[in-house]
Amino acid sequence: MASGEKMAEGSKLALPVRSDDNASVLSMIYRFFKKVSIVGAVYLVGYMQWSVAWLIGPVVLSLLRDRWRRESEYRRSLAKAAAQTSEKDVVLARLDDLPAWVFFPDVERAEWLNRILLQLWPNVNHFTRTLLKDSIEPAVAESLANYKLQGFKFERMILGTIAPRVGGVKVYDKNLSRNEIIMDIDLFYAGDCDISFVVQRIRGGIKDLQIHGMVRVVMKPLITKMPLVGGLQIFFLNNPSIDFNLVGAADVLDMPGLSDILRRCIVEQVAKMMVLPNKLPIKLSDDIPTVDLRMPEPEGVLRIHLVQAQNLMKKDVSMLGKGKSDPYAIITVGAQQWKTKHIDNNVNPRWDYWCEAIISSRKSQKLQIDLWDWDPGMGIENDDFLGRCSLDISQVVKSGRLDTWQTLQQAKHGKVHLRLSWHRLSSDLLDLSHALTETLLVKTGEISSAVLSVYIDSCKKLPSARPASKPDPYLIVTVGKKTENTAVQMRTDNPVYEIGYSFLVQNPEIDNLEIKAIDQKTGNPLGQLSYSIASLLKQKDLSMITQPLMLQKSGPESKIIMSLQLRILKEAIKEEDIEEEQVTEAPSGPDPPIPVPASDAVDSTASDTPTAETAVSNGNQNTGNGSQDDVSEKSVPVEQIINATEVAQVSAEPESKLVHRSSTSSLTTSAGEAGLGRILLSLRYSMQCQTLVIVVHKIMNIPLKDPTNVPDPYVKLYLLPGRSKESKRKTVVVKDSCMPEYDEKFEWVIPQAELHSLHVEVTVATHKGWLGGSPVIGQVIIHLNQYDFREAKTLWFDLLPENSA
Template structure:
């Protein structure tokens, strides 16, 4: 019987391992080698008698990297969920990336357009593949080479099945010429793309690519034949936000620092293609000259003077603890960027930095200023972030000149001083002498008096670099210290470029335009041109239409076809016509402007629903009003204005504001800047201004002053300061803090703080305002009093400046 069993068992075929068993075996082998590696690393550290830092350092770095990746993955997954959800589901879920039409009444819903994009998206893959390969790849490779990373190229480019979403569309119908249509599109892409690349022999990939920005489409000129529009100009108004996930062998680079390099390179290349002043032109009709679409059309020049910063955060580590910072600033306007020098060991740096930005859309572009703490290393990714501020250029256009202190966002404290002036452009030659004199008075040596627009159509009959083959020509175009390079045209003696550039000109009477034609293969010069800009001063409208000009040091018939347009900077004055649109509430019709009668001395503000512990000032409103302007700047940065002269505009989106002279006069809530009361609890009172900026989704709180802090011991006068938290969810990111005022029971701060909050969440948030003193036992900070402001009790369409009673500190949840 036993022999039979042996025979049966021998006759049975061997049972193969299931896939689950094989996976289990591989997992066990992986865990075994992982444990061996960990134990071996610890043993090696002990055997070699290395410092424990060699072991702890990689572990800490790994933990931080995992946490950073979890946060990034959460944001990407949230964005992808938004992209594939219906518009209704997105709004009900109160996701942060709500469509633009939710916030802006002049933005139309575009769900029909999203359905069209979903249909045509498979056909877009082919065009995008060519765009990435021909334009993005060489530009990114050149940019990465600056960081000693060579050999970049794309291998596979699949955009996936998730199409971009349009959050809203706005079509402009006022203040436009008759031959153009302007449309703004809130574009959001969070797709399931699969892009693989090679970098220094390492294969990697990009997944979960996300791009979000406002795209402007200009349709011009309008014609009488199909397709009725001669061409399109497509561009981002400001730099879009970009995020992605690195996979494959390049996954080791997916951590703060290394991924920032790749992200910055991609943003730079997109900016060079289609972020103002750069535009992506698309010609639709052969009847329209290409110069009409590609010739630069600047609206003006923004002159920027970054004066100084105050109370920046301390990021350096010293022997005695926290040292200071070595701050520098980066100013960005669209694709234009400037960087100041860094100042060692100073949290109150004075840069006195001047720069000028060419503005192509004064109503929509934004100036951004970032402060960084310089640390030696590869670049900005090693430096510590000190905060940023943003300013709408339309504010400067309305004022002509603007001197403002801007509080840094995403920072505990700190602010910067900016002096800005707006200069329109003119073809009146009589303005030139005044513009030159103005630049000479400032004495920086680098400011401009005019703008030169250059359009290069093509070159004709270039000489061959070598007898055996045709050249690969490209051009370098230089005015002053700025040089632009065109794309390379392969194997041709008659290259067509059709590209335009804008240059700032210090003095048109002496500056020149230099064009060099170079062969990429050999590096040899094929010709050059030196054109005196002063020649344009004798032309009608200071312009030269497309004309062939002979090249120097070239072939006998070599020439370049170009167009030139010179415009002179005009003096900075207030522009009344920058905004013509207005948002009118049904109960507040617009009436013709009329002189504002002085306010009655016994007039009092309308009552508002008080929050816990708040009491409106009972005193007559005969003092100055301290409030927030429409642009978000606080009254502390301006001189005191009598209450009888204050006119507050209706708070509307940036594209829909009207100068106060054009709107109906309206007196805002007025509050006395003084109080004689010590409050309900006898702890003093604090004066705050609050406002919510709908366009920027930003809550703005200004801490003005504290009055009547009780003095219990005349020998121990408090050193008060104010700290603020955004509730619920008290965190370091939401903490804000004023400077300390020494020995005062009536301190004045005039500090502005900002938090970015989606409008849908505003009603569920509170601001905790705590007044403390630094004179505590062993350096502690005893609390003097506290106020919790419930945001759901206020209508923030206008600034509210209120007195709040300080109450005893409430226990934390």
């Protein structure tokens, strides 16, 4: 929050100010009854001779809840203030949540669009109320029923006067079909909504609703008649961040754990509607068939093998002190999510868990792994967080296959081992035999060989389960172990669904598509269909477009109208058509650092991978006399001997191999300016993940003053200012070495607005000291404001004497 409180001089942004309760009569009465309640509680505990824990427990819980709520309310107030202020003042105030155009050069400002949204907002209010009532309400009610919370219903739905803001717009103009326009919108909503609901006969409300995410709008197909665009597809590329404040009687739920249940249900329903692979289609022209907008269009399949984790945090408390953890993992790709089993009492768990994600946008979607410590409870979410890691899917697409260790973020230590492969989709039957053979190689999990896209248009002449009344039909669609339910169509025997689904198929030669029509009022079946997927193998392009199929165990003329498309998974190979972001050169200055291709360890987003043109060797060293604060200017790029045709291969190699492909010139064989040795570091900042990544590769030529006392060097790093245990990172100790190698990666989550005000202290020490001490060998201070982090950098630094300040 510190960065959010900083104001640039002259800024007009009115940040919220923390204040005590107003000195009013109502507040005095409230305080009076509060004191009476506290005294009464103490008296009751003594009178009943209860344990003091009955008093201390609720008090501690109340204090923690109040603190969490104050922080949460201030964060929401800050976001609302930003939403009501001009974009210029938001930038001047240096808030953490700056518009996307500040970070990405290819994202354009869109203040004109914000003005249009402000005028349209009253009309959007009406549409959103209908959407909440018809779609969100029944879905949330069904999800809350799983937590024994019944009867959820919206009563009042007012979205207020604050319209969403667009932080930037990017329109793609490369590698696209001529029949579509793709636009990404950085959407942020922090409104003054007033939504009331009832759940379990408890009335409550939602205020200060916030949603932030990247929305993609696909305009397709382009037509020659007005409005020139046949339809729109609107969806979030990844799950948006959603926050809100509970009020009313439900305020008792607004605390960590309990409020997460309602929040998770809402996020799940948003994901089912418009987070990939789910899309919200809008038809603009009657000349365009609905199937063109609603038929799923997967680009490929990401095969995920979560192998193991190492050195996780210990969260359990045992009789003898600090115990271990019972870790499990949640894997998320857009709206798709998987959960591993938990492994008891182990900080180095091995899951060998396999899953597959259908990818609809390989250039923009992310894979996220969240690790949790399982704790048994009474239905309350009380598991402890162990860290997370995220990876751009485009990085896997480029490599075809990727075997990587990912350091956990938001954790003191820990890493996970992932094996990933990208599989394109093919309509060639010759690829099927190879795909089926590959499924037999994985014995610890079931993997697929094809993807089936299903579009259900409508049903005709369904029978009625009760005489003289029409049914309320919905469909249950199943392939393998995956089942999807359509929405219920009320009081009709000719329901129109117009919905599409994608299913993974293990073996299309023997698997079936099962569809059942059910009457919601009675629960009775109205008909069913069992369709052999092998039939599609005989069709042209492995597709069946808009065909009526007769329903079994139904009326004599009952039928379902649908389209099917089968695509076969091809083996993982490198993709060459992933769009590279433009990389601008670092600003001119005295001997600026020249970036070189860094290892996979620092390549946390594929869009920032240096190209062959940036892999230029430079042996010039700044030998000017400067203070220790200027040590970063004395960094020297690694001399590069990899030619331009090998750069793509290097980026896919493990970091331990990449380092050894760099030559060690006379610059790297010296002991540095102070004669204390030199250290090789890779630096990188991921703008998408807001993460600073530093890889400690190796140290060269540590001076050996006593041949009988060879040092045991290790490296520790601090993020300054504000030295703390949370920002500390430390390598392993290498025994008896003056030229140790580490190849360890460390990460810090840092907002872009704070990056250039920080510096990193890198200290090399040895464990061999008097009385178990760790004497310092040398130190480097890296000022982050001296680097252009749009490129990864691998640099040599001279170790200097420890900075006593």
